Every structure is written in structure tokens, then in C-alpha cells.
Amino acid sequence: MVGFILKRLVQSVFVMLAVAFLAFSLFRFVGDPVSQMTGVETSLEDQARLREELGLNDPFALQFIRFAGDLVQGDFGYSFRTREPIGEMLLTRLPATLELGTVALLISLAVGIPAGIYTALRPRGLVSQSILIGTLIGVSIPTFVIGILLIFLFGVQLGWLPTYGRGDTVEIGWWRTSLLSVDGLRSLVLPALTLGLFQLTLTMRLVRAQMMEVMRTDHIRFAIARGVPWRRIRYRHALPNTMIPVVTIIGLQFGGVIAFSIVTESVFQWPGMGLLFLESIRFVDIPVMSVYLVVIAFFFVFINLLVDLIYLAIDPRLRVRESA
């Protein structure tokens, strides 16, 4: 078991190194840093001196090691556009995206899992059929249209909820949260719903497929043959086996949440990392783009590592196989 964890850790480090290398190539070769930093008036000597100061004349490998070392120490460099340190820019925006993503994920699980189980158990019922048609339409409506629809309905027509920004935030240390004020919570509802709805259809479909598969396995058939009551079969025999992959779903959905948070943040002008990334693309702010890539990859690797460890903890079969 320790061996398995170590192996996964080493794998994670290699993935991070690969991403860091990609980000470095982006940083180094896409758009010359010197010409980005200097104006037209800067003399060639000054440019050459800057090049030397920045260490751009050093061997490629050395530059990469320096880049990776800076990243590990939390020195993310400076934005071309605003000249601010990227680390601080990300830190002020990280809480917004994390809160939005977590709440959206919770919504998708809280609704998606029961709905998936229900439609798996009663596949031909009227309610199940309507839910399934609903998800098909849900998959076809792009996230930004869902956002616009919600803004129109709850923001413009009914006037119940704010449609712009994070509202009032409370500061706890450097973490600026919108979860602790009424206005902040109200501002969170529409973006979180927008982001959650798309994930919800995914969760539902996966849980449904898994549940249907479990219901076909031998131990369920055997339980039916033994005359175990249906309630017990469904909720004591089948359900726990369905729940294991749900952990995987969370890992899988993380990528989707990150990607669609870019869209959601753009619709609602939510001041998170996605909006920052979008701005950095629009203004060709390469350092911010590459650091965003590294940070997202880090979260991705971290969460998948966590998922594997949780798997190990909740699925007894894995532990047996690993130690054997």
C-alpha cells in the first residue's frame, strides 16, 4: 500500500514536471519576453543588457530549472500587462473560483445522484423519461445560454437575485469569501446554478449507468433469488456499490468545472481565475497564461491523487490486491 502511494506520488511529480516544461516553453518561445517588456525607444544595448539580466542567454536546461525552482518557491513572476506579481493576482482570485466550483459541484452531486438512482430503478416511468429528455436538452444548451436564461429569469424578470460580480465579501486573512454575507450568498446562487446544471446531467448519467450495471450483477440476482425484499436489495446491496465510482466522478468533473468556470465567470463577471485567464488570452499576457496552466494542472493532479487515496480507503478489494 505504501508502495502504491509512493508510485502515484512519483507519477504526479512527473506530470507536474511535464506541465511545467510546457508552460516554460510557452513562456520562453511564444512572444519574446524582452520585446514585450521594452518599448520601441529602448536601445539595442539596453535590450541586450535586459536579456542578460533576465538570464535569457543561459543554457535552456538551466533556464528551465530556474523557472521550475521559482514556481516551487511560489515566485510566479510578473504579468506583462499589469506588471503585478502573478502570485498575488492569483491569490486574490483563487477563493472566488474555488467557492464557485465547490458549490456548483455540491449542487450537481446533491441533485444528480438521487436523480440517477431514481431513473435507473424506474427506467420506464413517466418521471424518469421526462428527466432523461431534460438531460438531453440540458447537454445541448451551452453553459453560457443557461447563464443568460437564469439572468433573464431571476435577475431581470423577477428581480430576485443579483447577476453581476460577487456581492459583499468578508475577509478572513487573505481569503475573501462571499459565503458569509447574505449579499454574497445571493450573488453566488445564479453562477453556481449555471455551472452546476451542466455537471448535473453528467453526474446523473454516470450514476444511472453504474446503478443499472450493478443491478445486473450476480450478487444482486442471487439476493433476488433468495427472496430478499426489494427495498433492501436496492438500498443495502446495490447502492453502496454504486457510490464507489461517484468518487471518480468528482475527480472527472474537476476538469469540466474548471473549463466551464471560465465561461460562467465571463457571463456573470465573476472575478475569479477563469476571468483572469480569459483576459490574459485577450491581451496575450503569456506569463499569466503559463502560470494559470501550471496552477490548474497542480489542482488536477492533487485531486486525482486524493481520489485514488479515497478509493483505497473505501474499496476493500483494492487493498487486498495491492498487498497481494
Next chain:
Amino acid sequence: MMLARLMQTEGVWLFSRNPAAILAAIVTIVVVAGAVLAPWIAPTNPYDLSSFSLIDGLLPPLWEQGGDPRFLLGTDDQGRDMLSSILYGARLSLIIASVAMGIALVLGVSLGLAAGFFGGRLDAIVMRVADVQLALPAILTALLIDGISRGILPREVHDDLRLAVITLAIALSLWVNFARTARASTFVERNKDYVQAAIMMGQHPLRIMLRHILPNIVGPLLVIATVDLASAILLEATLSFLGVGLPADSPSLGTLIRIGMQYLLSGEWWILWMPTVFLVVLVVSINLLGDFLRDLFNPSLR
């Protein structure tokens, strides 16, 4: 004769008994025809500045109070006919999506076929790349490609190549589905007698892949192609909505929706909702067709 035989196939029979699929097919055909024929059937040309005037600005659709019979779906702030803008926009969206899907298809199927047929190291490399690509969400991939191209290309060149960049970005984020499906099916077909026989006869691997295996794995690929066309349309719309897609002077459906967002709070609802409804109806129809095809080619699900 051919038609009579086609009418007797199982697919047509199932199709005739599936009202949702029929409706979806009709809507898709009408929309695609409207988009393809836009230059001939659209009332005006939205790219031609002389064809509209500010006097006609912000007219509501025909059935609303103050509608003008010349503009069925109303006009935008410049006096452009909404129907024409939507038809031309859909045309652009469909062109980008189809070309991107085509590139993804050719790229993915070639890699998948080769990986499944030869196996070994080639297979391992292709599948690792596919895994990485799969972990990166399509929107993120497309945004990154767009960002990188902005960094590499000078501004004027990039503006000229925007159409190509966005098409390529979409294609590169969609090829994995094709590659994985083609590879899985090829694995199955490879061990069947007819392929083994062809290998024994010393036929060229390329010929075996293209003439023998490919026709037998076309079914699932067709399903992926349909679903991916819908994804490509959505992806293009999303990128254009985010403002990294196409420039505003040649608007696709996504750009039209982005422009329409400015009217969300005002009374001119048609500027936003007409292109939005059009986009959603188009994508829902294509997805319904994809669902029908999936059931058709996977009898165990029926």
C-alpha cells in the same frame, strides 16, 4: 431500385417509427438548407453596409407592435435584418464546425486505425497523447491554442487567420473521440478471420485498413461524427461568445448572442433571443439524431 432497397432496411423502418428522430431530421435539414443557401434566400446581405440603414434600427419582429413586413425577425441597432444575420451566422458556424469535425475525423480515425492495427509502441504513444488530451477540457485546449497563436503570429496575420485558427483549435480538441472509437473497433476486427486472411495473402496494411476494416467500423464512427458536430457547433459558439472566436464584422451565432447580451436588460429581446433559440434548436436536433443513430448501431441498447 436502390431507393426501394434502402426503404426496406431496418434503419428506415425504425426511423419511420420514431417521431422525435423525424422531427429532428426535418429541423436539421431546414436549418442546414437555410444556412447553406443564405446568400440566395436571405432577404439582405448583413456584410453589405449599403443594404441596411440606421433608420430601420431596433425594429421588433413582424408579429409585435410596430413590426415591419420587410424584417420578419426584427432588426438590430444598425438596422440589419435579424433573419439575414442569423442565416449568415449559422452558415459560418456550420462551415467551421463541419470543417473542424472533418479534420478531427480524418486525424482521429487514421491514428486510431493505425494504433489498433499495429498495436505495440505506436498504440501506446497515441493512447497516452489521447489521455492527456482527454484530461484537458475542449474549451481550455481551444482557448490555449488561440492564445498561443496570438502570441506567435503578428496581430494583422492573426486577424486574417482567425477562421483557420478557431477551426484548428476545435478540431484538435475533438479528435480523441474518433481515435479511441476507431482503435477499439479495429482491435475487435483485427482478430476476425477476414482480416487474418487478408494479412496471410500479403495485402498491404494500408489496403487492409482502408478497404477491409474501415467499412466495418463506420457505424460507431458515424455516431461520434454526429455528436461531435453538435459539440463543435457549441464549442465555436462558446469561443465566439467569450470574444476569442471570430471578429464582430463576420458574426457567427455565438458572436450574435454576445452582441445580443447588451440588450438583455432592455426591451429589444429579439436581438438576443432569436440567435439563441436558433442555436439551441439546431444543437438539440443534431443531438437527437445522434441518439437515434447510437441506438441503431448498438442493438443491445434497444
